[in-house]
Amino acid sequence: MTDRLRVTYRVRAPADQIDARARGIALEQSVEMADSAITDPWVREHVVGRVEEITPESDHSYRVVIGLSALTVGDNRAQLLSMLFGNVSLQGDVDLVDADFPSAILDAFAGPNHGIAGLRRLTNAAVRPLTCSALKPQGASTAALSELCRQLAAAGIDIIKDDHGLADQITSPFDERVKACQHAVAGSGTGALYAPSIVGTPRQVARRLRVATDEGVRVVLIAPMVYGLPAFGELTEHHPDVAFLAHPAFAGTGRIAPALLLGTLFRLYGADAVIYPHFGGRFAYSPDECRTLADAARAPWHTIRPALPVPAGGMSVDRVGEIVDFYGPDVMLLISGDLLASPDVARQAERFVQAVHS
Numbered sequence: 001m002t003d004r005l006r007v008t009y010r011v012r013a014p015a016d017q018i019d020a021r022a023r024g025i026a027l028e029q030s031v032e033m034a035d036s037a038i039t040d041p042w043v044r045e046h047v048v049g050r051v052e053e054i055t056p057e058s059d060h061s062y063r064v065v066i067g068l069s070a071l072t073v074g075d076n077r078a079q080l081l082s083m084l085f086g087n088v089s090l091q092g093d094v095d096l097v098d099a100d101f102p103s104a105i106l107d108a109f110a111g112p113n114h115g116i117a118g119l120r121r122l123t124n125a126a127v128r129p130l131t132c133s134a135l136k137p138q139g140a141s142t143a144a145l146s147e148l149c150r151q152l153a154a155a156g157i158d159i160i161k162d163d164h165g166l167a168d169q170i171t172s173p174f175d176e177r178v179k180a181c182q183h184a185v186a187g188s189g190t191g192a193l194y195a196p197s198i199v200g201t202p203r204q205v206a207r208r209l210r211v212a213t214d215e216g217v218r219v220v221l222i223a224p225m226v227y228g229l230p231a232f233g234e235l236t237e238h239h240p241d242v243a244f245l246a247h248p249a250f251a252g253t254g255r256i257a258p259a260l261l262l263g264t265l266f267r268l269y270g271a272d273a274v275i276y277p278h279f280g281g282r283f284a285y286s287p288d289e290c291r292t293l294a295d296a297a298r299a300p301w302h303t304i305r306p307a308l309p310v311p312a313g314g315m316s317v318d319r320v321g322e323i324v325d326f327y328g329p330d331v332m333l334l335i336s337g338d339l340l341a342s343p344d345v346a347r348q349a350e351r352f353v354q355a356v357h358s
Helices: 018-028 041-046 077-085 115-123 142-155 174-186 202-214 229-238 258-268 287-298 317-327 345-357
Strands: 004-012 050-058 061-069 094-100 130-135 159-162 193-195 219-222 243-246 273-277 308-312 332-334
Touching: 004 018, 004 050, 004 077, 018 050, 018 061, 077 094, 077 229, 094 258, 115 130, 115 243, 115 308, 130 142, 130 345, 142 159, 142 174, 142 345, 159 174, 159 219, 174 193, 174 202, 193 219, 202 219, 202 229, 229 243, 229 258, 258 273, 258 287, 273 287, 287 308, 287 317, 308 317, 317 332, 317 345
Parallel strands: 130 159, 130 332, 159 193, 219 243, 243 273, 273 308, 308 332
Antiparallel strands: 004 061, 004 094, 050 061
C-alpha cells in the first residue's frame, strides 16, 4: 500500500513516443495543464502525477503506471472515478487496467454491507456455493412471474432475482410484482429470497427500495453503471440492512478492465455480489478474465468485505460441477435460460439445486 493512488493504463503508442505519452497522461489526470505552466513548487511536488513504470507488452502497447496524489480524491466517490479515468478516457489509445488504492482513499468507503459471510447467513448456506435464477421475460404478467418465482423457490434456489430488464412496465408494475413475488418466496418454506430489480432515477430508486423493504425484501438487484456508480455507493451506505446484487449492464461501454470495474470498483462502492459473464456462455470473457475478476471480488483488501462472484450468461445445469471446480465454494451460480427452456421448469430447477448441494 502506498500513499498515492497508483493507476495502471494500457497505452498504444510507438516506442519513440511512449515516454512523452505517459507524461502527458500523468499531467492530464492530475493538473490538466502543461508542465511548463506549473510554477508552484508545492503543486509540482505533491499534486502533479508521476510516471512510475512503463512496461512493454507488445509492439506499440505498454503498461503505464501513474502515481496520483490521494488528496486529489479526498472522500469524494465521483472524484475517484474522474481521477482514475476522467479526461484520458476520451483518448482512444488508453485503457484503464488496474489501480492500487492508498488507505487514505479506502477509509472513505464502507464496501459491501453483507459481503460473502452476510449472504451466507441470509441464505443459511454455511459452506456450499449459492444458487440464483432470474424471472423472465419482459412482457410476462405479474401472475406468470410470481408463479415462476414460486416454482423456483420451492425447488430450493437461494436467490430469485428479477431479470434486469424488468422495471415498472405496464405488464408487470413494480409494486404489484414485488408484493406477489415476495409472497411467493415467503410461502415456499425453503428460505428462498426474492431480489427485485430496482431501476430508475435516484428519487424513483429510493421509493422502490422503500416499497421492497416494506414488503420484507432483503436483497435487491441494481445495475450500478446504469444508476451511476457514485450514487450506487451512497445508496448502499444509506441502506446497511439491504444486500445489493450488482448487474453488469452498461459496464462494457468503456475501456475499463472487467476485473477492475466489476470485481474491484463494484465491490468498493458496495456490491455484496457481482454478476458477470462466465466464459463459454453468451459472452467473450476468457477464463483468465473470469478468475482475475473473481479474485478481485473475494481477496482480502483493507477493511472492505469480500463480494461474492456470480458467473452467469448462458450457463447450464450440466456445467455446475465444472463451474464450482473453477471457482471453489465461494461463488453464486446464476442459471436461468437452461431452466426456463426446459419442458419441466420445476424439475430442472431441482436438478440445479441438487447439483450444487451434492
